[in-house]
Amino acid sequence: MVSPEKQAALEARLAAIGVEDDDLVEKFILGSGSGGQKINKTSSCVYLKHGPTGIEIKCQAHRSREMNRFLARQELCERLETLRRDKAAELRDQIEKYRRQNRQRSRGSKRRSVADKRKLSQKKSMRRSPGRDD
Numbered sequence: 001m002v003s004p005e006k007q008a009a010l011e012a013r014l015a016a017i018g019v020e021d022d023d024l025v026e027k028f029i030l031g032s033g034s035g036g037q038k039i040n041k042t043s044s045c046v047y048l049k050h051g052p053t054g055i056e057i058k059c060q061a062h063r064s065r066e067m068n069r070f071l072a073r074q075e076l077c078e079r080l081e082t083l084r085r086d087k088a089a090e091l092r093d094q095i096e097k098y099r100r101q102n103r104q105r106s107r108g109s110k111r112r113s114v115a116d117k118r119k120l121s122q123k124k125s126m127r128r129s130p131g132r133d134d
Contacts, residue, residue: 001064001067002067010074010077013077014073014076017080017081019050019077019080023050024050024051025049026046026048026049027047028043028044029043029046030042030043030045031043031045031060032045032060035063038063042065043065044063044068045058045060045068046058046059046060046065046068046069046071048069048073050080055076055080058072059075
């Protein structure tokens with residue numbers, strides 16, 4: 001049995017993520033695995049689908065339907081939070097990459113680049129044939 005405090009904490013977590021009951025499709029299905037007659041006759045396995053993201057969760061960890069409902073919602077929270085974190089990290093990485101690409105070169109780096117260009121220019125001018133004026 002899930003305590004009312006844990007249930008309230010889970011509901012607060014779901015609300016913070018922005019998951020509403022209307023977004024969820026919940027079904028109770030027959031479980032699989034060992035358990036014999038009891039598992040074949042009760043639908044304690046919980047199937048949960050979050051419509052907006054398409055995340056599907058099937059939970060059959062306990063014999064209790066209420067516990068499985070709680071665990072399925074908890075798993076949904078974790079997956080959605082991970083998805084959000086990954087998207088935020090990806091956006092941060094893109095912004096940082098853009099900043100690195102458009103960052104101005106340091107003074108020393110510019111100086112070395114210009115010196116290399118001059119050296120290359122002199123090398124090429126030495127290759128010109130003496131009779132041609134370009």
